[in-house]
Each structure stands twice: as C-alpha cells, then as structure tokens.
Amino acid sequence: MKKLKISVIPGDGIGREVVPETLRVLDRLAEVHGGVTFQYETHPWSCEYYLENGVMMPSDGMARLHQTDAIYLGAVGNPKLVPDHISLWGLLIKIRRECEQVINIRPAQYIEGVKSPLAEPNQFDFIVVRENSEGEYSEVGGRIHSGEDEIAIQNAVFTRKATERTIRYGFELAQKRKGRVTSATKSNGIVHSMPFWDDVFQEVSNSYPAIETESNHIDALAAFFVSKPQHFDVVVASNLFGDILTDLGATIMGSIGIAPAANINLNGKYPSMFEPVHGSAPDIIGQGIANPFGQLWTAKMMLDHLGFEELGSLLIKAIKETIGDGIKTKDLGGDSSTKEVIEHVMTKLL
Amino acid sequence: MKKLKISVIPGDGIGREVVPETLRVLDRLAEVHGGVTFQYETHPWSCEYYLENGVMMPSDGMARLHQTDAIYLGAVGNPKLVPDHISLWGLLIKIRRECEQVINIRPAQYIEGVKSPLAEPNQFDFIVVRENSEGEYSEVGGRIHSGEDEIAIQNAVFTRKATERTIRYGFELAQKRKGRVTSATKSNGIVHSMPFWDDVFQEVSNSYPAIETESNHIDALAAFFVSKPQHFDVVVASNLFGDILTDLGATIMGSIGIAPAANINLNGKYPSMFEPVHGSAPDIIGQGIANPFGQLWTAKMMLDHLGFEELGSLLIKAIKETIGDGIKTKDLGGDSSTKEVIEHVMTKLL
Numbered sequence: 001m002k003k004l005k006i007s008v009i010p011g012d013g014i015g016r017e018v019v020p021e022t023l024r025v026l027d028r029l030a031e032v033h034g035g036v037t038f039q040y041e042t043h044p045w046s047c048e049y050y051l052e053n054g055v056m057m058p059s060d061g062m063a064r065l066h067q068t069d070a071i072y073l074g075a076v077g078n079p080k081l082v083p084d085h086i087s088l089w090g091l092l093i094k095i096r097r098e099c100e101q102v103i104n105i106r107p108a109q110y111i112e113g114v115k116s117p118l119a120e121p122n123q124f125d126f127i128v129v130r131e132n133s134e135g136e137y138s139e140v141g142g143r144i145h146s147g148e149d150e151i152a153i154q155n156a157v158f159t160r161k162a163t164e165r166t167i168r169y170g171f172e173l174a175q176k177r178k179g180r181v182t183s184a185t186k187s188n189g190i191v192h193s194m195p196f197w198d199d200v201f202q203e204v205s206n207s208y209p210a211i212e213t214e215s216n217h218i219d220a221l222a223a224f225f226v227s228k229p230q231h232f233d234v235v236v237a238s239n240l241f242g243d244i245l246t247d248l249g250a251t252i253m254g255s256i257g258i259a260p261a262a263n264i265n266l267n268g269k270y271p272s273m274f275e276p277v278h279g280s281a282p283d284i285i286g287q288g289i290a291n292p293f294g295q296l297w298t299a300k301m302m303l304d305h306l307g308f309e310e311l312g313s314l315l316i317k318a319i320k321e322t323i324g325d326g327i328k329t330k331d332l333g334g335d336s337s338t339k340e341v342i343e344h345v346m347t348k349l350l
Numbered sequence: 351m352k353k354l355k356i357s358v359i360p361g362d363g364i365g366r367e368v369v370p371e372t373l374r375v376l377d378r379l380a381e382v383h384g385g386v387t388f389q390y391e392t393h394p395w396s397c398e399y400y401l402e403n404g405v406m407m408p409s410d411g412m413a414r415l416h417q418t419d420a421i422y423l424g425a426v427g428n429p430k431l432v433p434d435h436i437s438l439w440g441l442l443i444k445i446r447r448e449c450e451q452v453i454n455i456r457p458a459q460y461i462e463g464v465k466s467p468l469a470e471p472n473q474f475d476f477i478v479v480r481e482n483s484e485g486e487y488s489e490v491g492g493r494i495h496s497g498e499d500e501i502a503i504q505n506a507v508f509t510r511k512a513t514e515r516t517i518r519y520g521f522e523l524a525q526k527r528k529g530r531v532t533s534a535t536k537s538n539g540i541v542h543s544m545p546f547w548d549d550v551f552q553e554v555s556n557s558y559p560a561i562e563t564e565s566n567h568i569d570a571l572a573a574f575f576v577s578k579p580q581h582f583d584v585v586v587a588s589n590l591f592g593d594i595l596t597d598l599g600a601t602i603m604g605s606i607g608i609a610p611a612a613n614i615n616l617n618g619k620y621p622s623m624f625e626p627v628h629g630s631a632p633d634i635i636g637q638g639i640a641n642p643f644g645q646l647w648t649a650k651m652m653l654d655h656l657g658f659e660e661l662g663s664l665l666i667k668a669i670k671e672t673i674g675d676g677i678k679t680k681d682l683g684g685d686s687s688t689k690e691v692i693e694h695v696m697t698k699l700l
C-alpha cells in the first residue's frame with residue numbers, strides 16, 4: 001500500500017468550496033485502485049489567515065510543504081481583503097519559487113458538450129509550457145521621485161538556465177505529441193529579453209530536427225488562439241505571456257472554470273503544486289455553484305505526476321462523461337450545483 | 351482651398367498594395383468635398399530600402415516628416431529580409447517616438463457582414479487607448495555573461511507623465527461615449543510598474559466621478575475580450591498590454607485586416623501617424639488579395655484628426671456599405687480583389 005502525503009491549501013473564495021469536494025473524488029479513486037491512500041494535511045492559508053496573522057503562511061509553512069509528495073491548491077487572492085501582490089507573493093508565487101516549481105503546464109482542449117465562445121472551436125488540443133520562476137514577474141525594480149516626476153522601473157530577468165529548461169521541456173513534450181513547438185515572442189518591440197528568448201529557442205530547436213518550430217509575436221499569437229486554435233500543439237512562453245495565453249486557452253474551452261494547471265518541480269527536491277487556472281471568484285462564494293471541473297482536472301494532473309496515470313485516465317474520462325451527460329455548472333451553461341457534479345463524477349469511477 | 355501635406359510610407363509587403371489604392375479614395379473624397387486637396391510626399395522607406403542603404407530611413411527623413419500635416423503608413427517589417435527589431439525600431443517605433451506620438455488609439459467594432467470567430471459577437475464597440483512612448487518597449491537593458499550563465503535584463507520604464515496622459519485621454523474619451531473606463535493591469539504578478547499604473551489610474555479616476563471604472567488583470571481582460579467584448583467602452587493599457595489587446599480586438603472583428611490605428615501627437619509639435627493594425631503579410635504579396643479596409647478606416651481616422659469629420663463619416667459609411675454589399679476580400683470570407691473593393695468604395699462616395 002502506497003501512502004501519499006498531500007498538502008492541501010483550499011485558499012480563498014471558491015477554492016474552499018471545490019477543494020474539499022474534489023478530495024472526496026480522490027479518495028474514491030484511491031479506494032477503486034486499492035494500492036494507494038492519500039493522507040491530507042490541510043492548511044488554512046488565505047487572505048483571511050493574513051488578516052488574523054499578518055502573514056499568508058506561518059514561518060514553518062514552507063518546511064511543512066516540503067515534507068509532502070504534492071501540493072493541491074484551490075485559489076489564492078481576494079483583493080477586497082488583501083492587496084493581490086501581498087496575497088499572491090506571500091503564498092502562490094512564494095510556493096512556486098521556493099519549491100522550485102520552475103515550469104507551469106496548462107493544457108487546453110476542445111471538450112464535447114462545453115459551449116465555446118468560438119463559432120467553430122474545431123477540436124483544438126494544445127499545451128502551454130510557461131516559464132514559472134522569473135521573467136516579467138520579478139521583484140527587481142522600484143520607484144523614484146514623487147508626484148509628477150515619479151518613475152517606476154520594472155526589471156524583467158531572463159536567465160539562460162530557466163529559459164532553456166522551459167523551452168527544452170516543450171520540445172520533449174512535443175516529441176510525445178504532434179511534434180510542433182510554437183514560441184511566444186515579442187522581439188520586435190521588447191528588444192533585450194525577447195531576442196534572448198529567440199536565440200535560446202533557436203539553439204534548443206537545433207537539437208530537435210524532427211520537431212516543427214515557429215515563432216509568433218505575442219499579439220499575433222493571442223489572436224491565433226482565437227482564430228485558429230486547432231493549429232497548436234505545444235506553445236512555450238515566458239511567465240507573463242504564458243499567463244495571458246493560458247487564460248485565453250481556458251476561455252476558448254468555454255469557461256475558465258474548467259482549465260487545470262501543474263506547477264512542476266524538475267529537480268525532485270520539493271513537491272510540485274496543482275492548481276486550477278481560475279481564481280477565487282469572490283463574487284459567487286456561498287452559492288454552491290462553483291465549477292469543480294478545473295480542480296478535478298488538476299487532480300488528474302497530480303495523479304499522473306505521482307505515477308498513477310491509470311487513475312488519472314479514469315478521472316478525466318469521468319469528467320468528460322459527466323459533461324457529456326449534461327451535468328454542468330452554470331458557467332458551462334448547465335444548472336447543476338458543485339455537489340451534484342461531484343456526485344455524478346463519483347458514479348463514473350467504478 | 352485647404353492644402354494638406356501628407357507623408358506617405360507604404361513600407362513593406364501589402365503596405366505597398368493597399369496604400370496606393372487607398373490614396374485614390376482619399377483623392378476622390380477631396381474632390382467630393384471641394385475645399386481640400388491632399389499633397390503626398392511618398393517615401394520608399396522599408397526593409398528593401400534598408401538592404402540598399404543600411405538604414406530604414408535617411409538622416410533627413412524625420413525632418414521631412416515633421417514638415418507635413420500627417421503621416422500615412424502601410425506596414426513595416428519583413429523578417430526574411432531584415433530582423434524585426436532593426437526594421438521596427440529604425441522606422442515605425444522611431445517615428446512614434448521622435449514625432450512624440452504618445453498615444454495609440456485603436457477602435458474595435460462589430461461590423462455587420464464580417465464573420466467574427468466568436469459565436470455571438472454581440473454588437474461590441476470599444477476603443478483601446480494604448481500608451482505609445484515607453485513602458486515595456488524600452489531599449490534600457492542588455493545581456494551579461496555567455497553560454498549557460500547568460501542573463502538578459504529588460505527594463506520597463508513607466509513615467510508619471512506618460513502614464514497619466516494615457517489614462518486621462520481614456521477618461522476624456524469615455525465622457526463622450528458610454529462612460530466606462532477599464533484599466534489593464536497585472537499588479538498581482540508585476541509588482542513595481544503595475545501597482546504604479548494602478549495608483550495613477552486611481553488618482554485620475556478621482557477627477558472623473560461620473561465615469562464608471564474597473565481594473566482587470568491582463569490575463570482576465572484578454573479573456574473577457576473573447577467572452578464579453580460588448581461589456582467594454584474605453585480600455586486604457588500600457589504599450590505591451592495595448593498591443594496584445596488590440597490584436598485581439600481586431601481578431602474578434604473578424605480579421606486583423608480591417609482594424610485601424612492612430613498614433614496621436616498631443617502637443618501639436620509633430621504630425622500624427624495613421625497605420626492599420628495589420629502587418630506586412632509577406633505571404634500574400636503580389637496576389638492582389640490584400641484587405642484594404644484597415645488602411646481605409648485608418649484614413650478615416652486621419653480625416654477626423656485633420657478636422658474633416660464629414661469626409662471621415664462619408665468614408666466609414668462607404669466602408670460599411672461595401673462590406674454590406676458583400677464586396678469583401680478573402681480574409682473576410684469574400685472573393686473580391688483589393689482593387690475591386692476600392693472601386694466599389696469609390697462608387698459610394700458621391
């Protein structure tokens with residue numbers, strides 16, 4: 001019997017509604033499989049926690065996360081309670097960085113039964129590999145002067161190591177898929193970091209002669225996600241560009257509530273973290289209508305990552321069948337509650 | 351009789367196909383109106399010019415532009431001939447900066463008869479006001495070390511002056527429209543420049559109590575352009591965010607070939623520049639199928655700017671009627687050539 005320790009951080013808003021419900025599904029999967037149990041260590045770290053304690057997580061928090069096999073997170077942030085840069089940099093981005101989750105993987109797929117805002121969603125199926133440790137998200141910079149003379153300087157920092165491993169990860173992934181890698185750039189307007197990104201992309205691509213490559217400026221690429229999403233296989237992107245592209249990817253799927261993400265630690269020193277793309281959606285808290293599919297799909301990515309691909313496949317099949325049966329939350333055009341979706345998914349896991 | 355001097359830069363690719371054709375339309379408009387003539391000074395500045403001369407424009411080029419009333423540009427860039435950062439920073443961005451065209455205005459509208467990739471395009475009608483002089487597009491930064499130790503640093507520079515005038519322009523515009531301003535931010539991830547942007551937005555908004563305001567992170571905002579474009583009125587954005595949002599705006603209109611832009615000089619010292627959102631599209635050169643509507647709409651913005659709103663209205667009416675008549679280029683789902691579109695537009699100008 002394999003015992004897996006999972007750190008659970010429901011976080012804010014609907015994170016607290018979907019996370020506990022989806023843990024029931026994980027337990028059912030463990031039961032079905034027989035050879036594994038999940039042991040959860042649940043943390044109340046959130047904006048409310050901050051209001052009480054003045055920090056987003058306790059000082060030994062990171063060490064406790066490090067002792068577990070994976071981190072399962074709901075959503076962080078509630079700007080009405082705590083400014084975003086405090087809540088995010090004190091918890092979500094802090095974990096990404098200190099657990100060295102250097103890559104963020106976000107698939108987007110056309111799902112039968114989910115209404116896309118696109119007229120012809122055309123069976124797209126792509127994965128964005130996002131740099132997750134540096135780039136435009138940097139604490140380097142500051143302000144000088146005040147009033148009309150004030151200036152803010154923001155430094156984006158791109159290292160060879162982080163850029164290369166992100167791009168290389170994309171090529172490795174593409175080898176197991178359709179064999180095409182698209183690079184998100186903006187070297188026509190951003191003249192230091194992006195030409196550097198392009199150079200590394202070019203160099204890495206030389207070691208993968210069988211992979212088809214292309215570079216698109218982020219403005220055009222964002223537009224192509226709308227006009228021809230079926231074209232893409234693997235897209236490699238900087239932290240900011242990956243952030244923008246994956247919200248677009250989630251949107252063309254029909255709802256940001258359905259899209260999953262995995263923050264991957266590559267060196268094996270710390271756990272990886274699994275969180276849906278959606279945020280805490282404070283506007284719909286307490287109504288029982290939060291979409292749990294993104295969180296469930298995220299659980300599938302966690303199962304795959306932990307070596308239980310069989311359970312991961314069972315789960316994604318159950319997700320798709322449930323949607324196919326019309327058991328959908330409001331954002332997907334249905335009228336089922338969070339709990340009803342979960343119950344229905346459970347019936348599919350036998 | 352008013353004589354207006356227009357600098358014309360067809361530039362690269364389809365710029366050379368649509369610009370001369372649309373000048374015929376401008377001349378017809380002048381004829382119809384009677385009180386104005388346009389005098390064109392056409393410049394061959396382009397990637398080919400660079401290959402011959404080693405520069406994108408001659409040393410007295412800028413001075414010649416300064417002596418005219420407006421700049422009418424097609425498209426710049428052909429990465430097969432000249433790297434983008436050379437062609438763009440040597441011509442397009444150089445003109446934006448040296449003619450102090452500090453704001454870039456880009457409308458997006460649902461146009462009857464143009465097929466949008468959205469299932470329900472819903473009559474959207476918004477304008478993106480883009481900061482056009484600084485921000486993420488900066489030459490400040492560089493690289494250090496080489497090989498596996500290489501690092502690229504890119505500085506984004508946000509001044510109070512440029513940030514404030516962009517945001518203020520947006521509020522002024524919203525007062526004449528639906529009264530809503532949306533700010534594109536990313537202060538949860540980008541912790542110096544974007545909180546600064548937010549502060550200025552907040553402060554400017556205090557002087558416009560009647561205007562409804564909201565801030566969206568760029569990832570969510572890009573998604574909303576797809577899921578609820580009808581929500582927006584005026585969107586204010588940094589240079590990079592405005593770039594991304596306006597390609598999305600053009601795309602949901604049905605084709606990037608139809609979207610116009612105006613680079614506005616606010617201090618009256620130098621001419622403003624009018625260029626469509628689309629690029630040089632080297633892949634379709636020489637086929638006579640380039641979409642001239644974006645260039646025409648850009649001409650409408652130039653006419654409005656020069657005080658000939660009556661002609662501007664006549665032109666946009668002719669554009670919409672032509673599309674309504676089904677006279678459309680391939681990218682819009684039609685089969686008309688560039689010339690056929692122009693001929694049809696001309697018949698509408700009487």
Ligand SMILES: CC(C)[C@H](C(=O)O)[C@@H](O)C(=O)O
Pocket residue numbers: 188189219427438442443593627
């Ligand atoms: C060509 C490029 C530098 C330019 C920009 O990013 O400003 C273009 O995309 C635009 O939007 O006008």
Ligand SMILES: CC(C)[C@H](C(=O)O)[C@@H](O)C(=O)O
Pocket residue numbers: 077088092093243277538539569
């Ligand atoms: C909340 C925010 C900091 C975060 C990000 O930009 O990384 C989110 O948008 C995401 O994509 O996970």
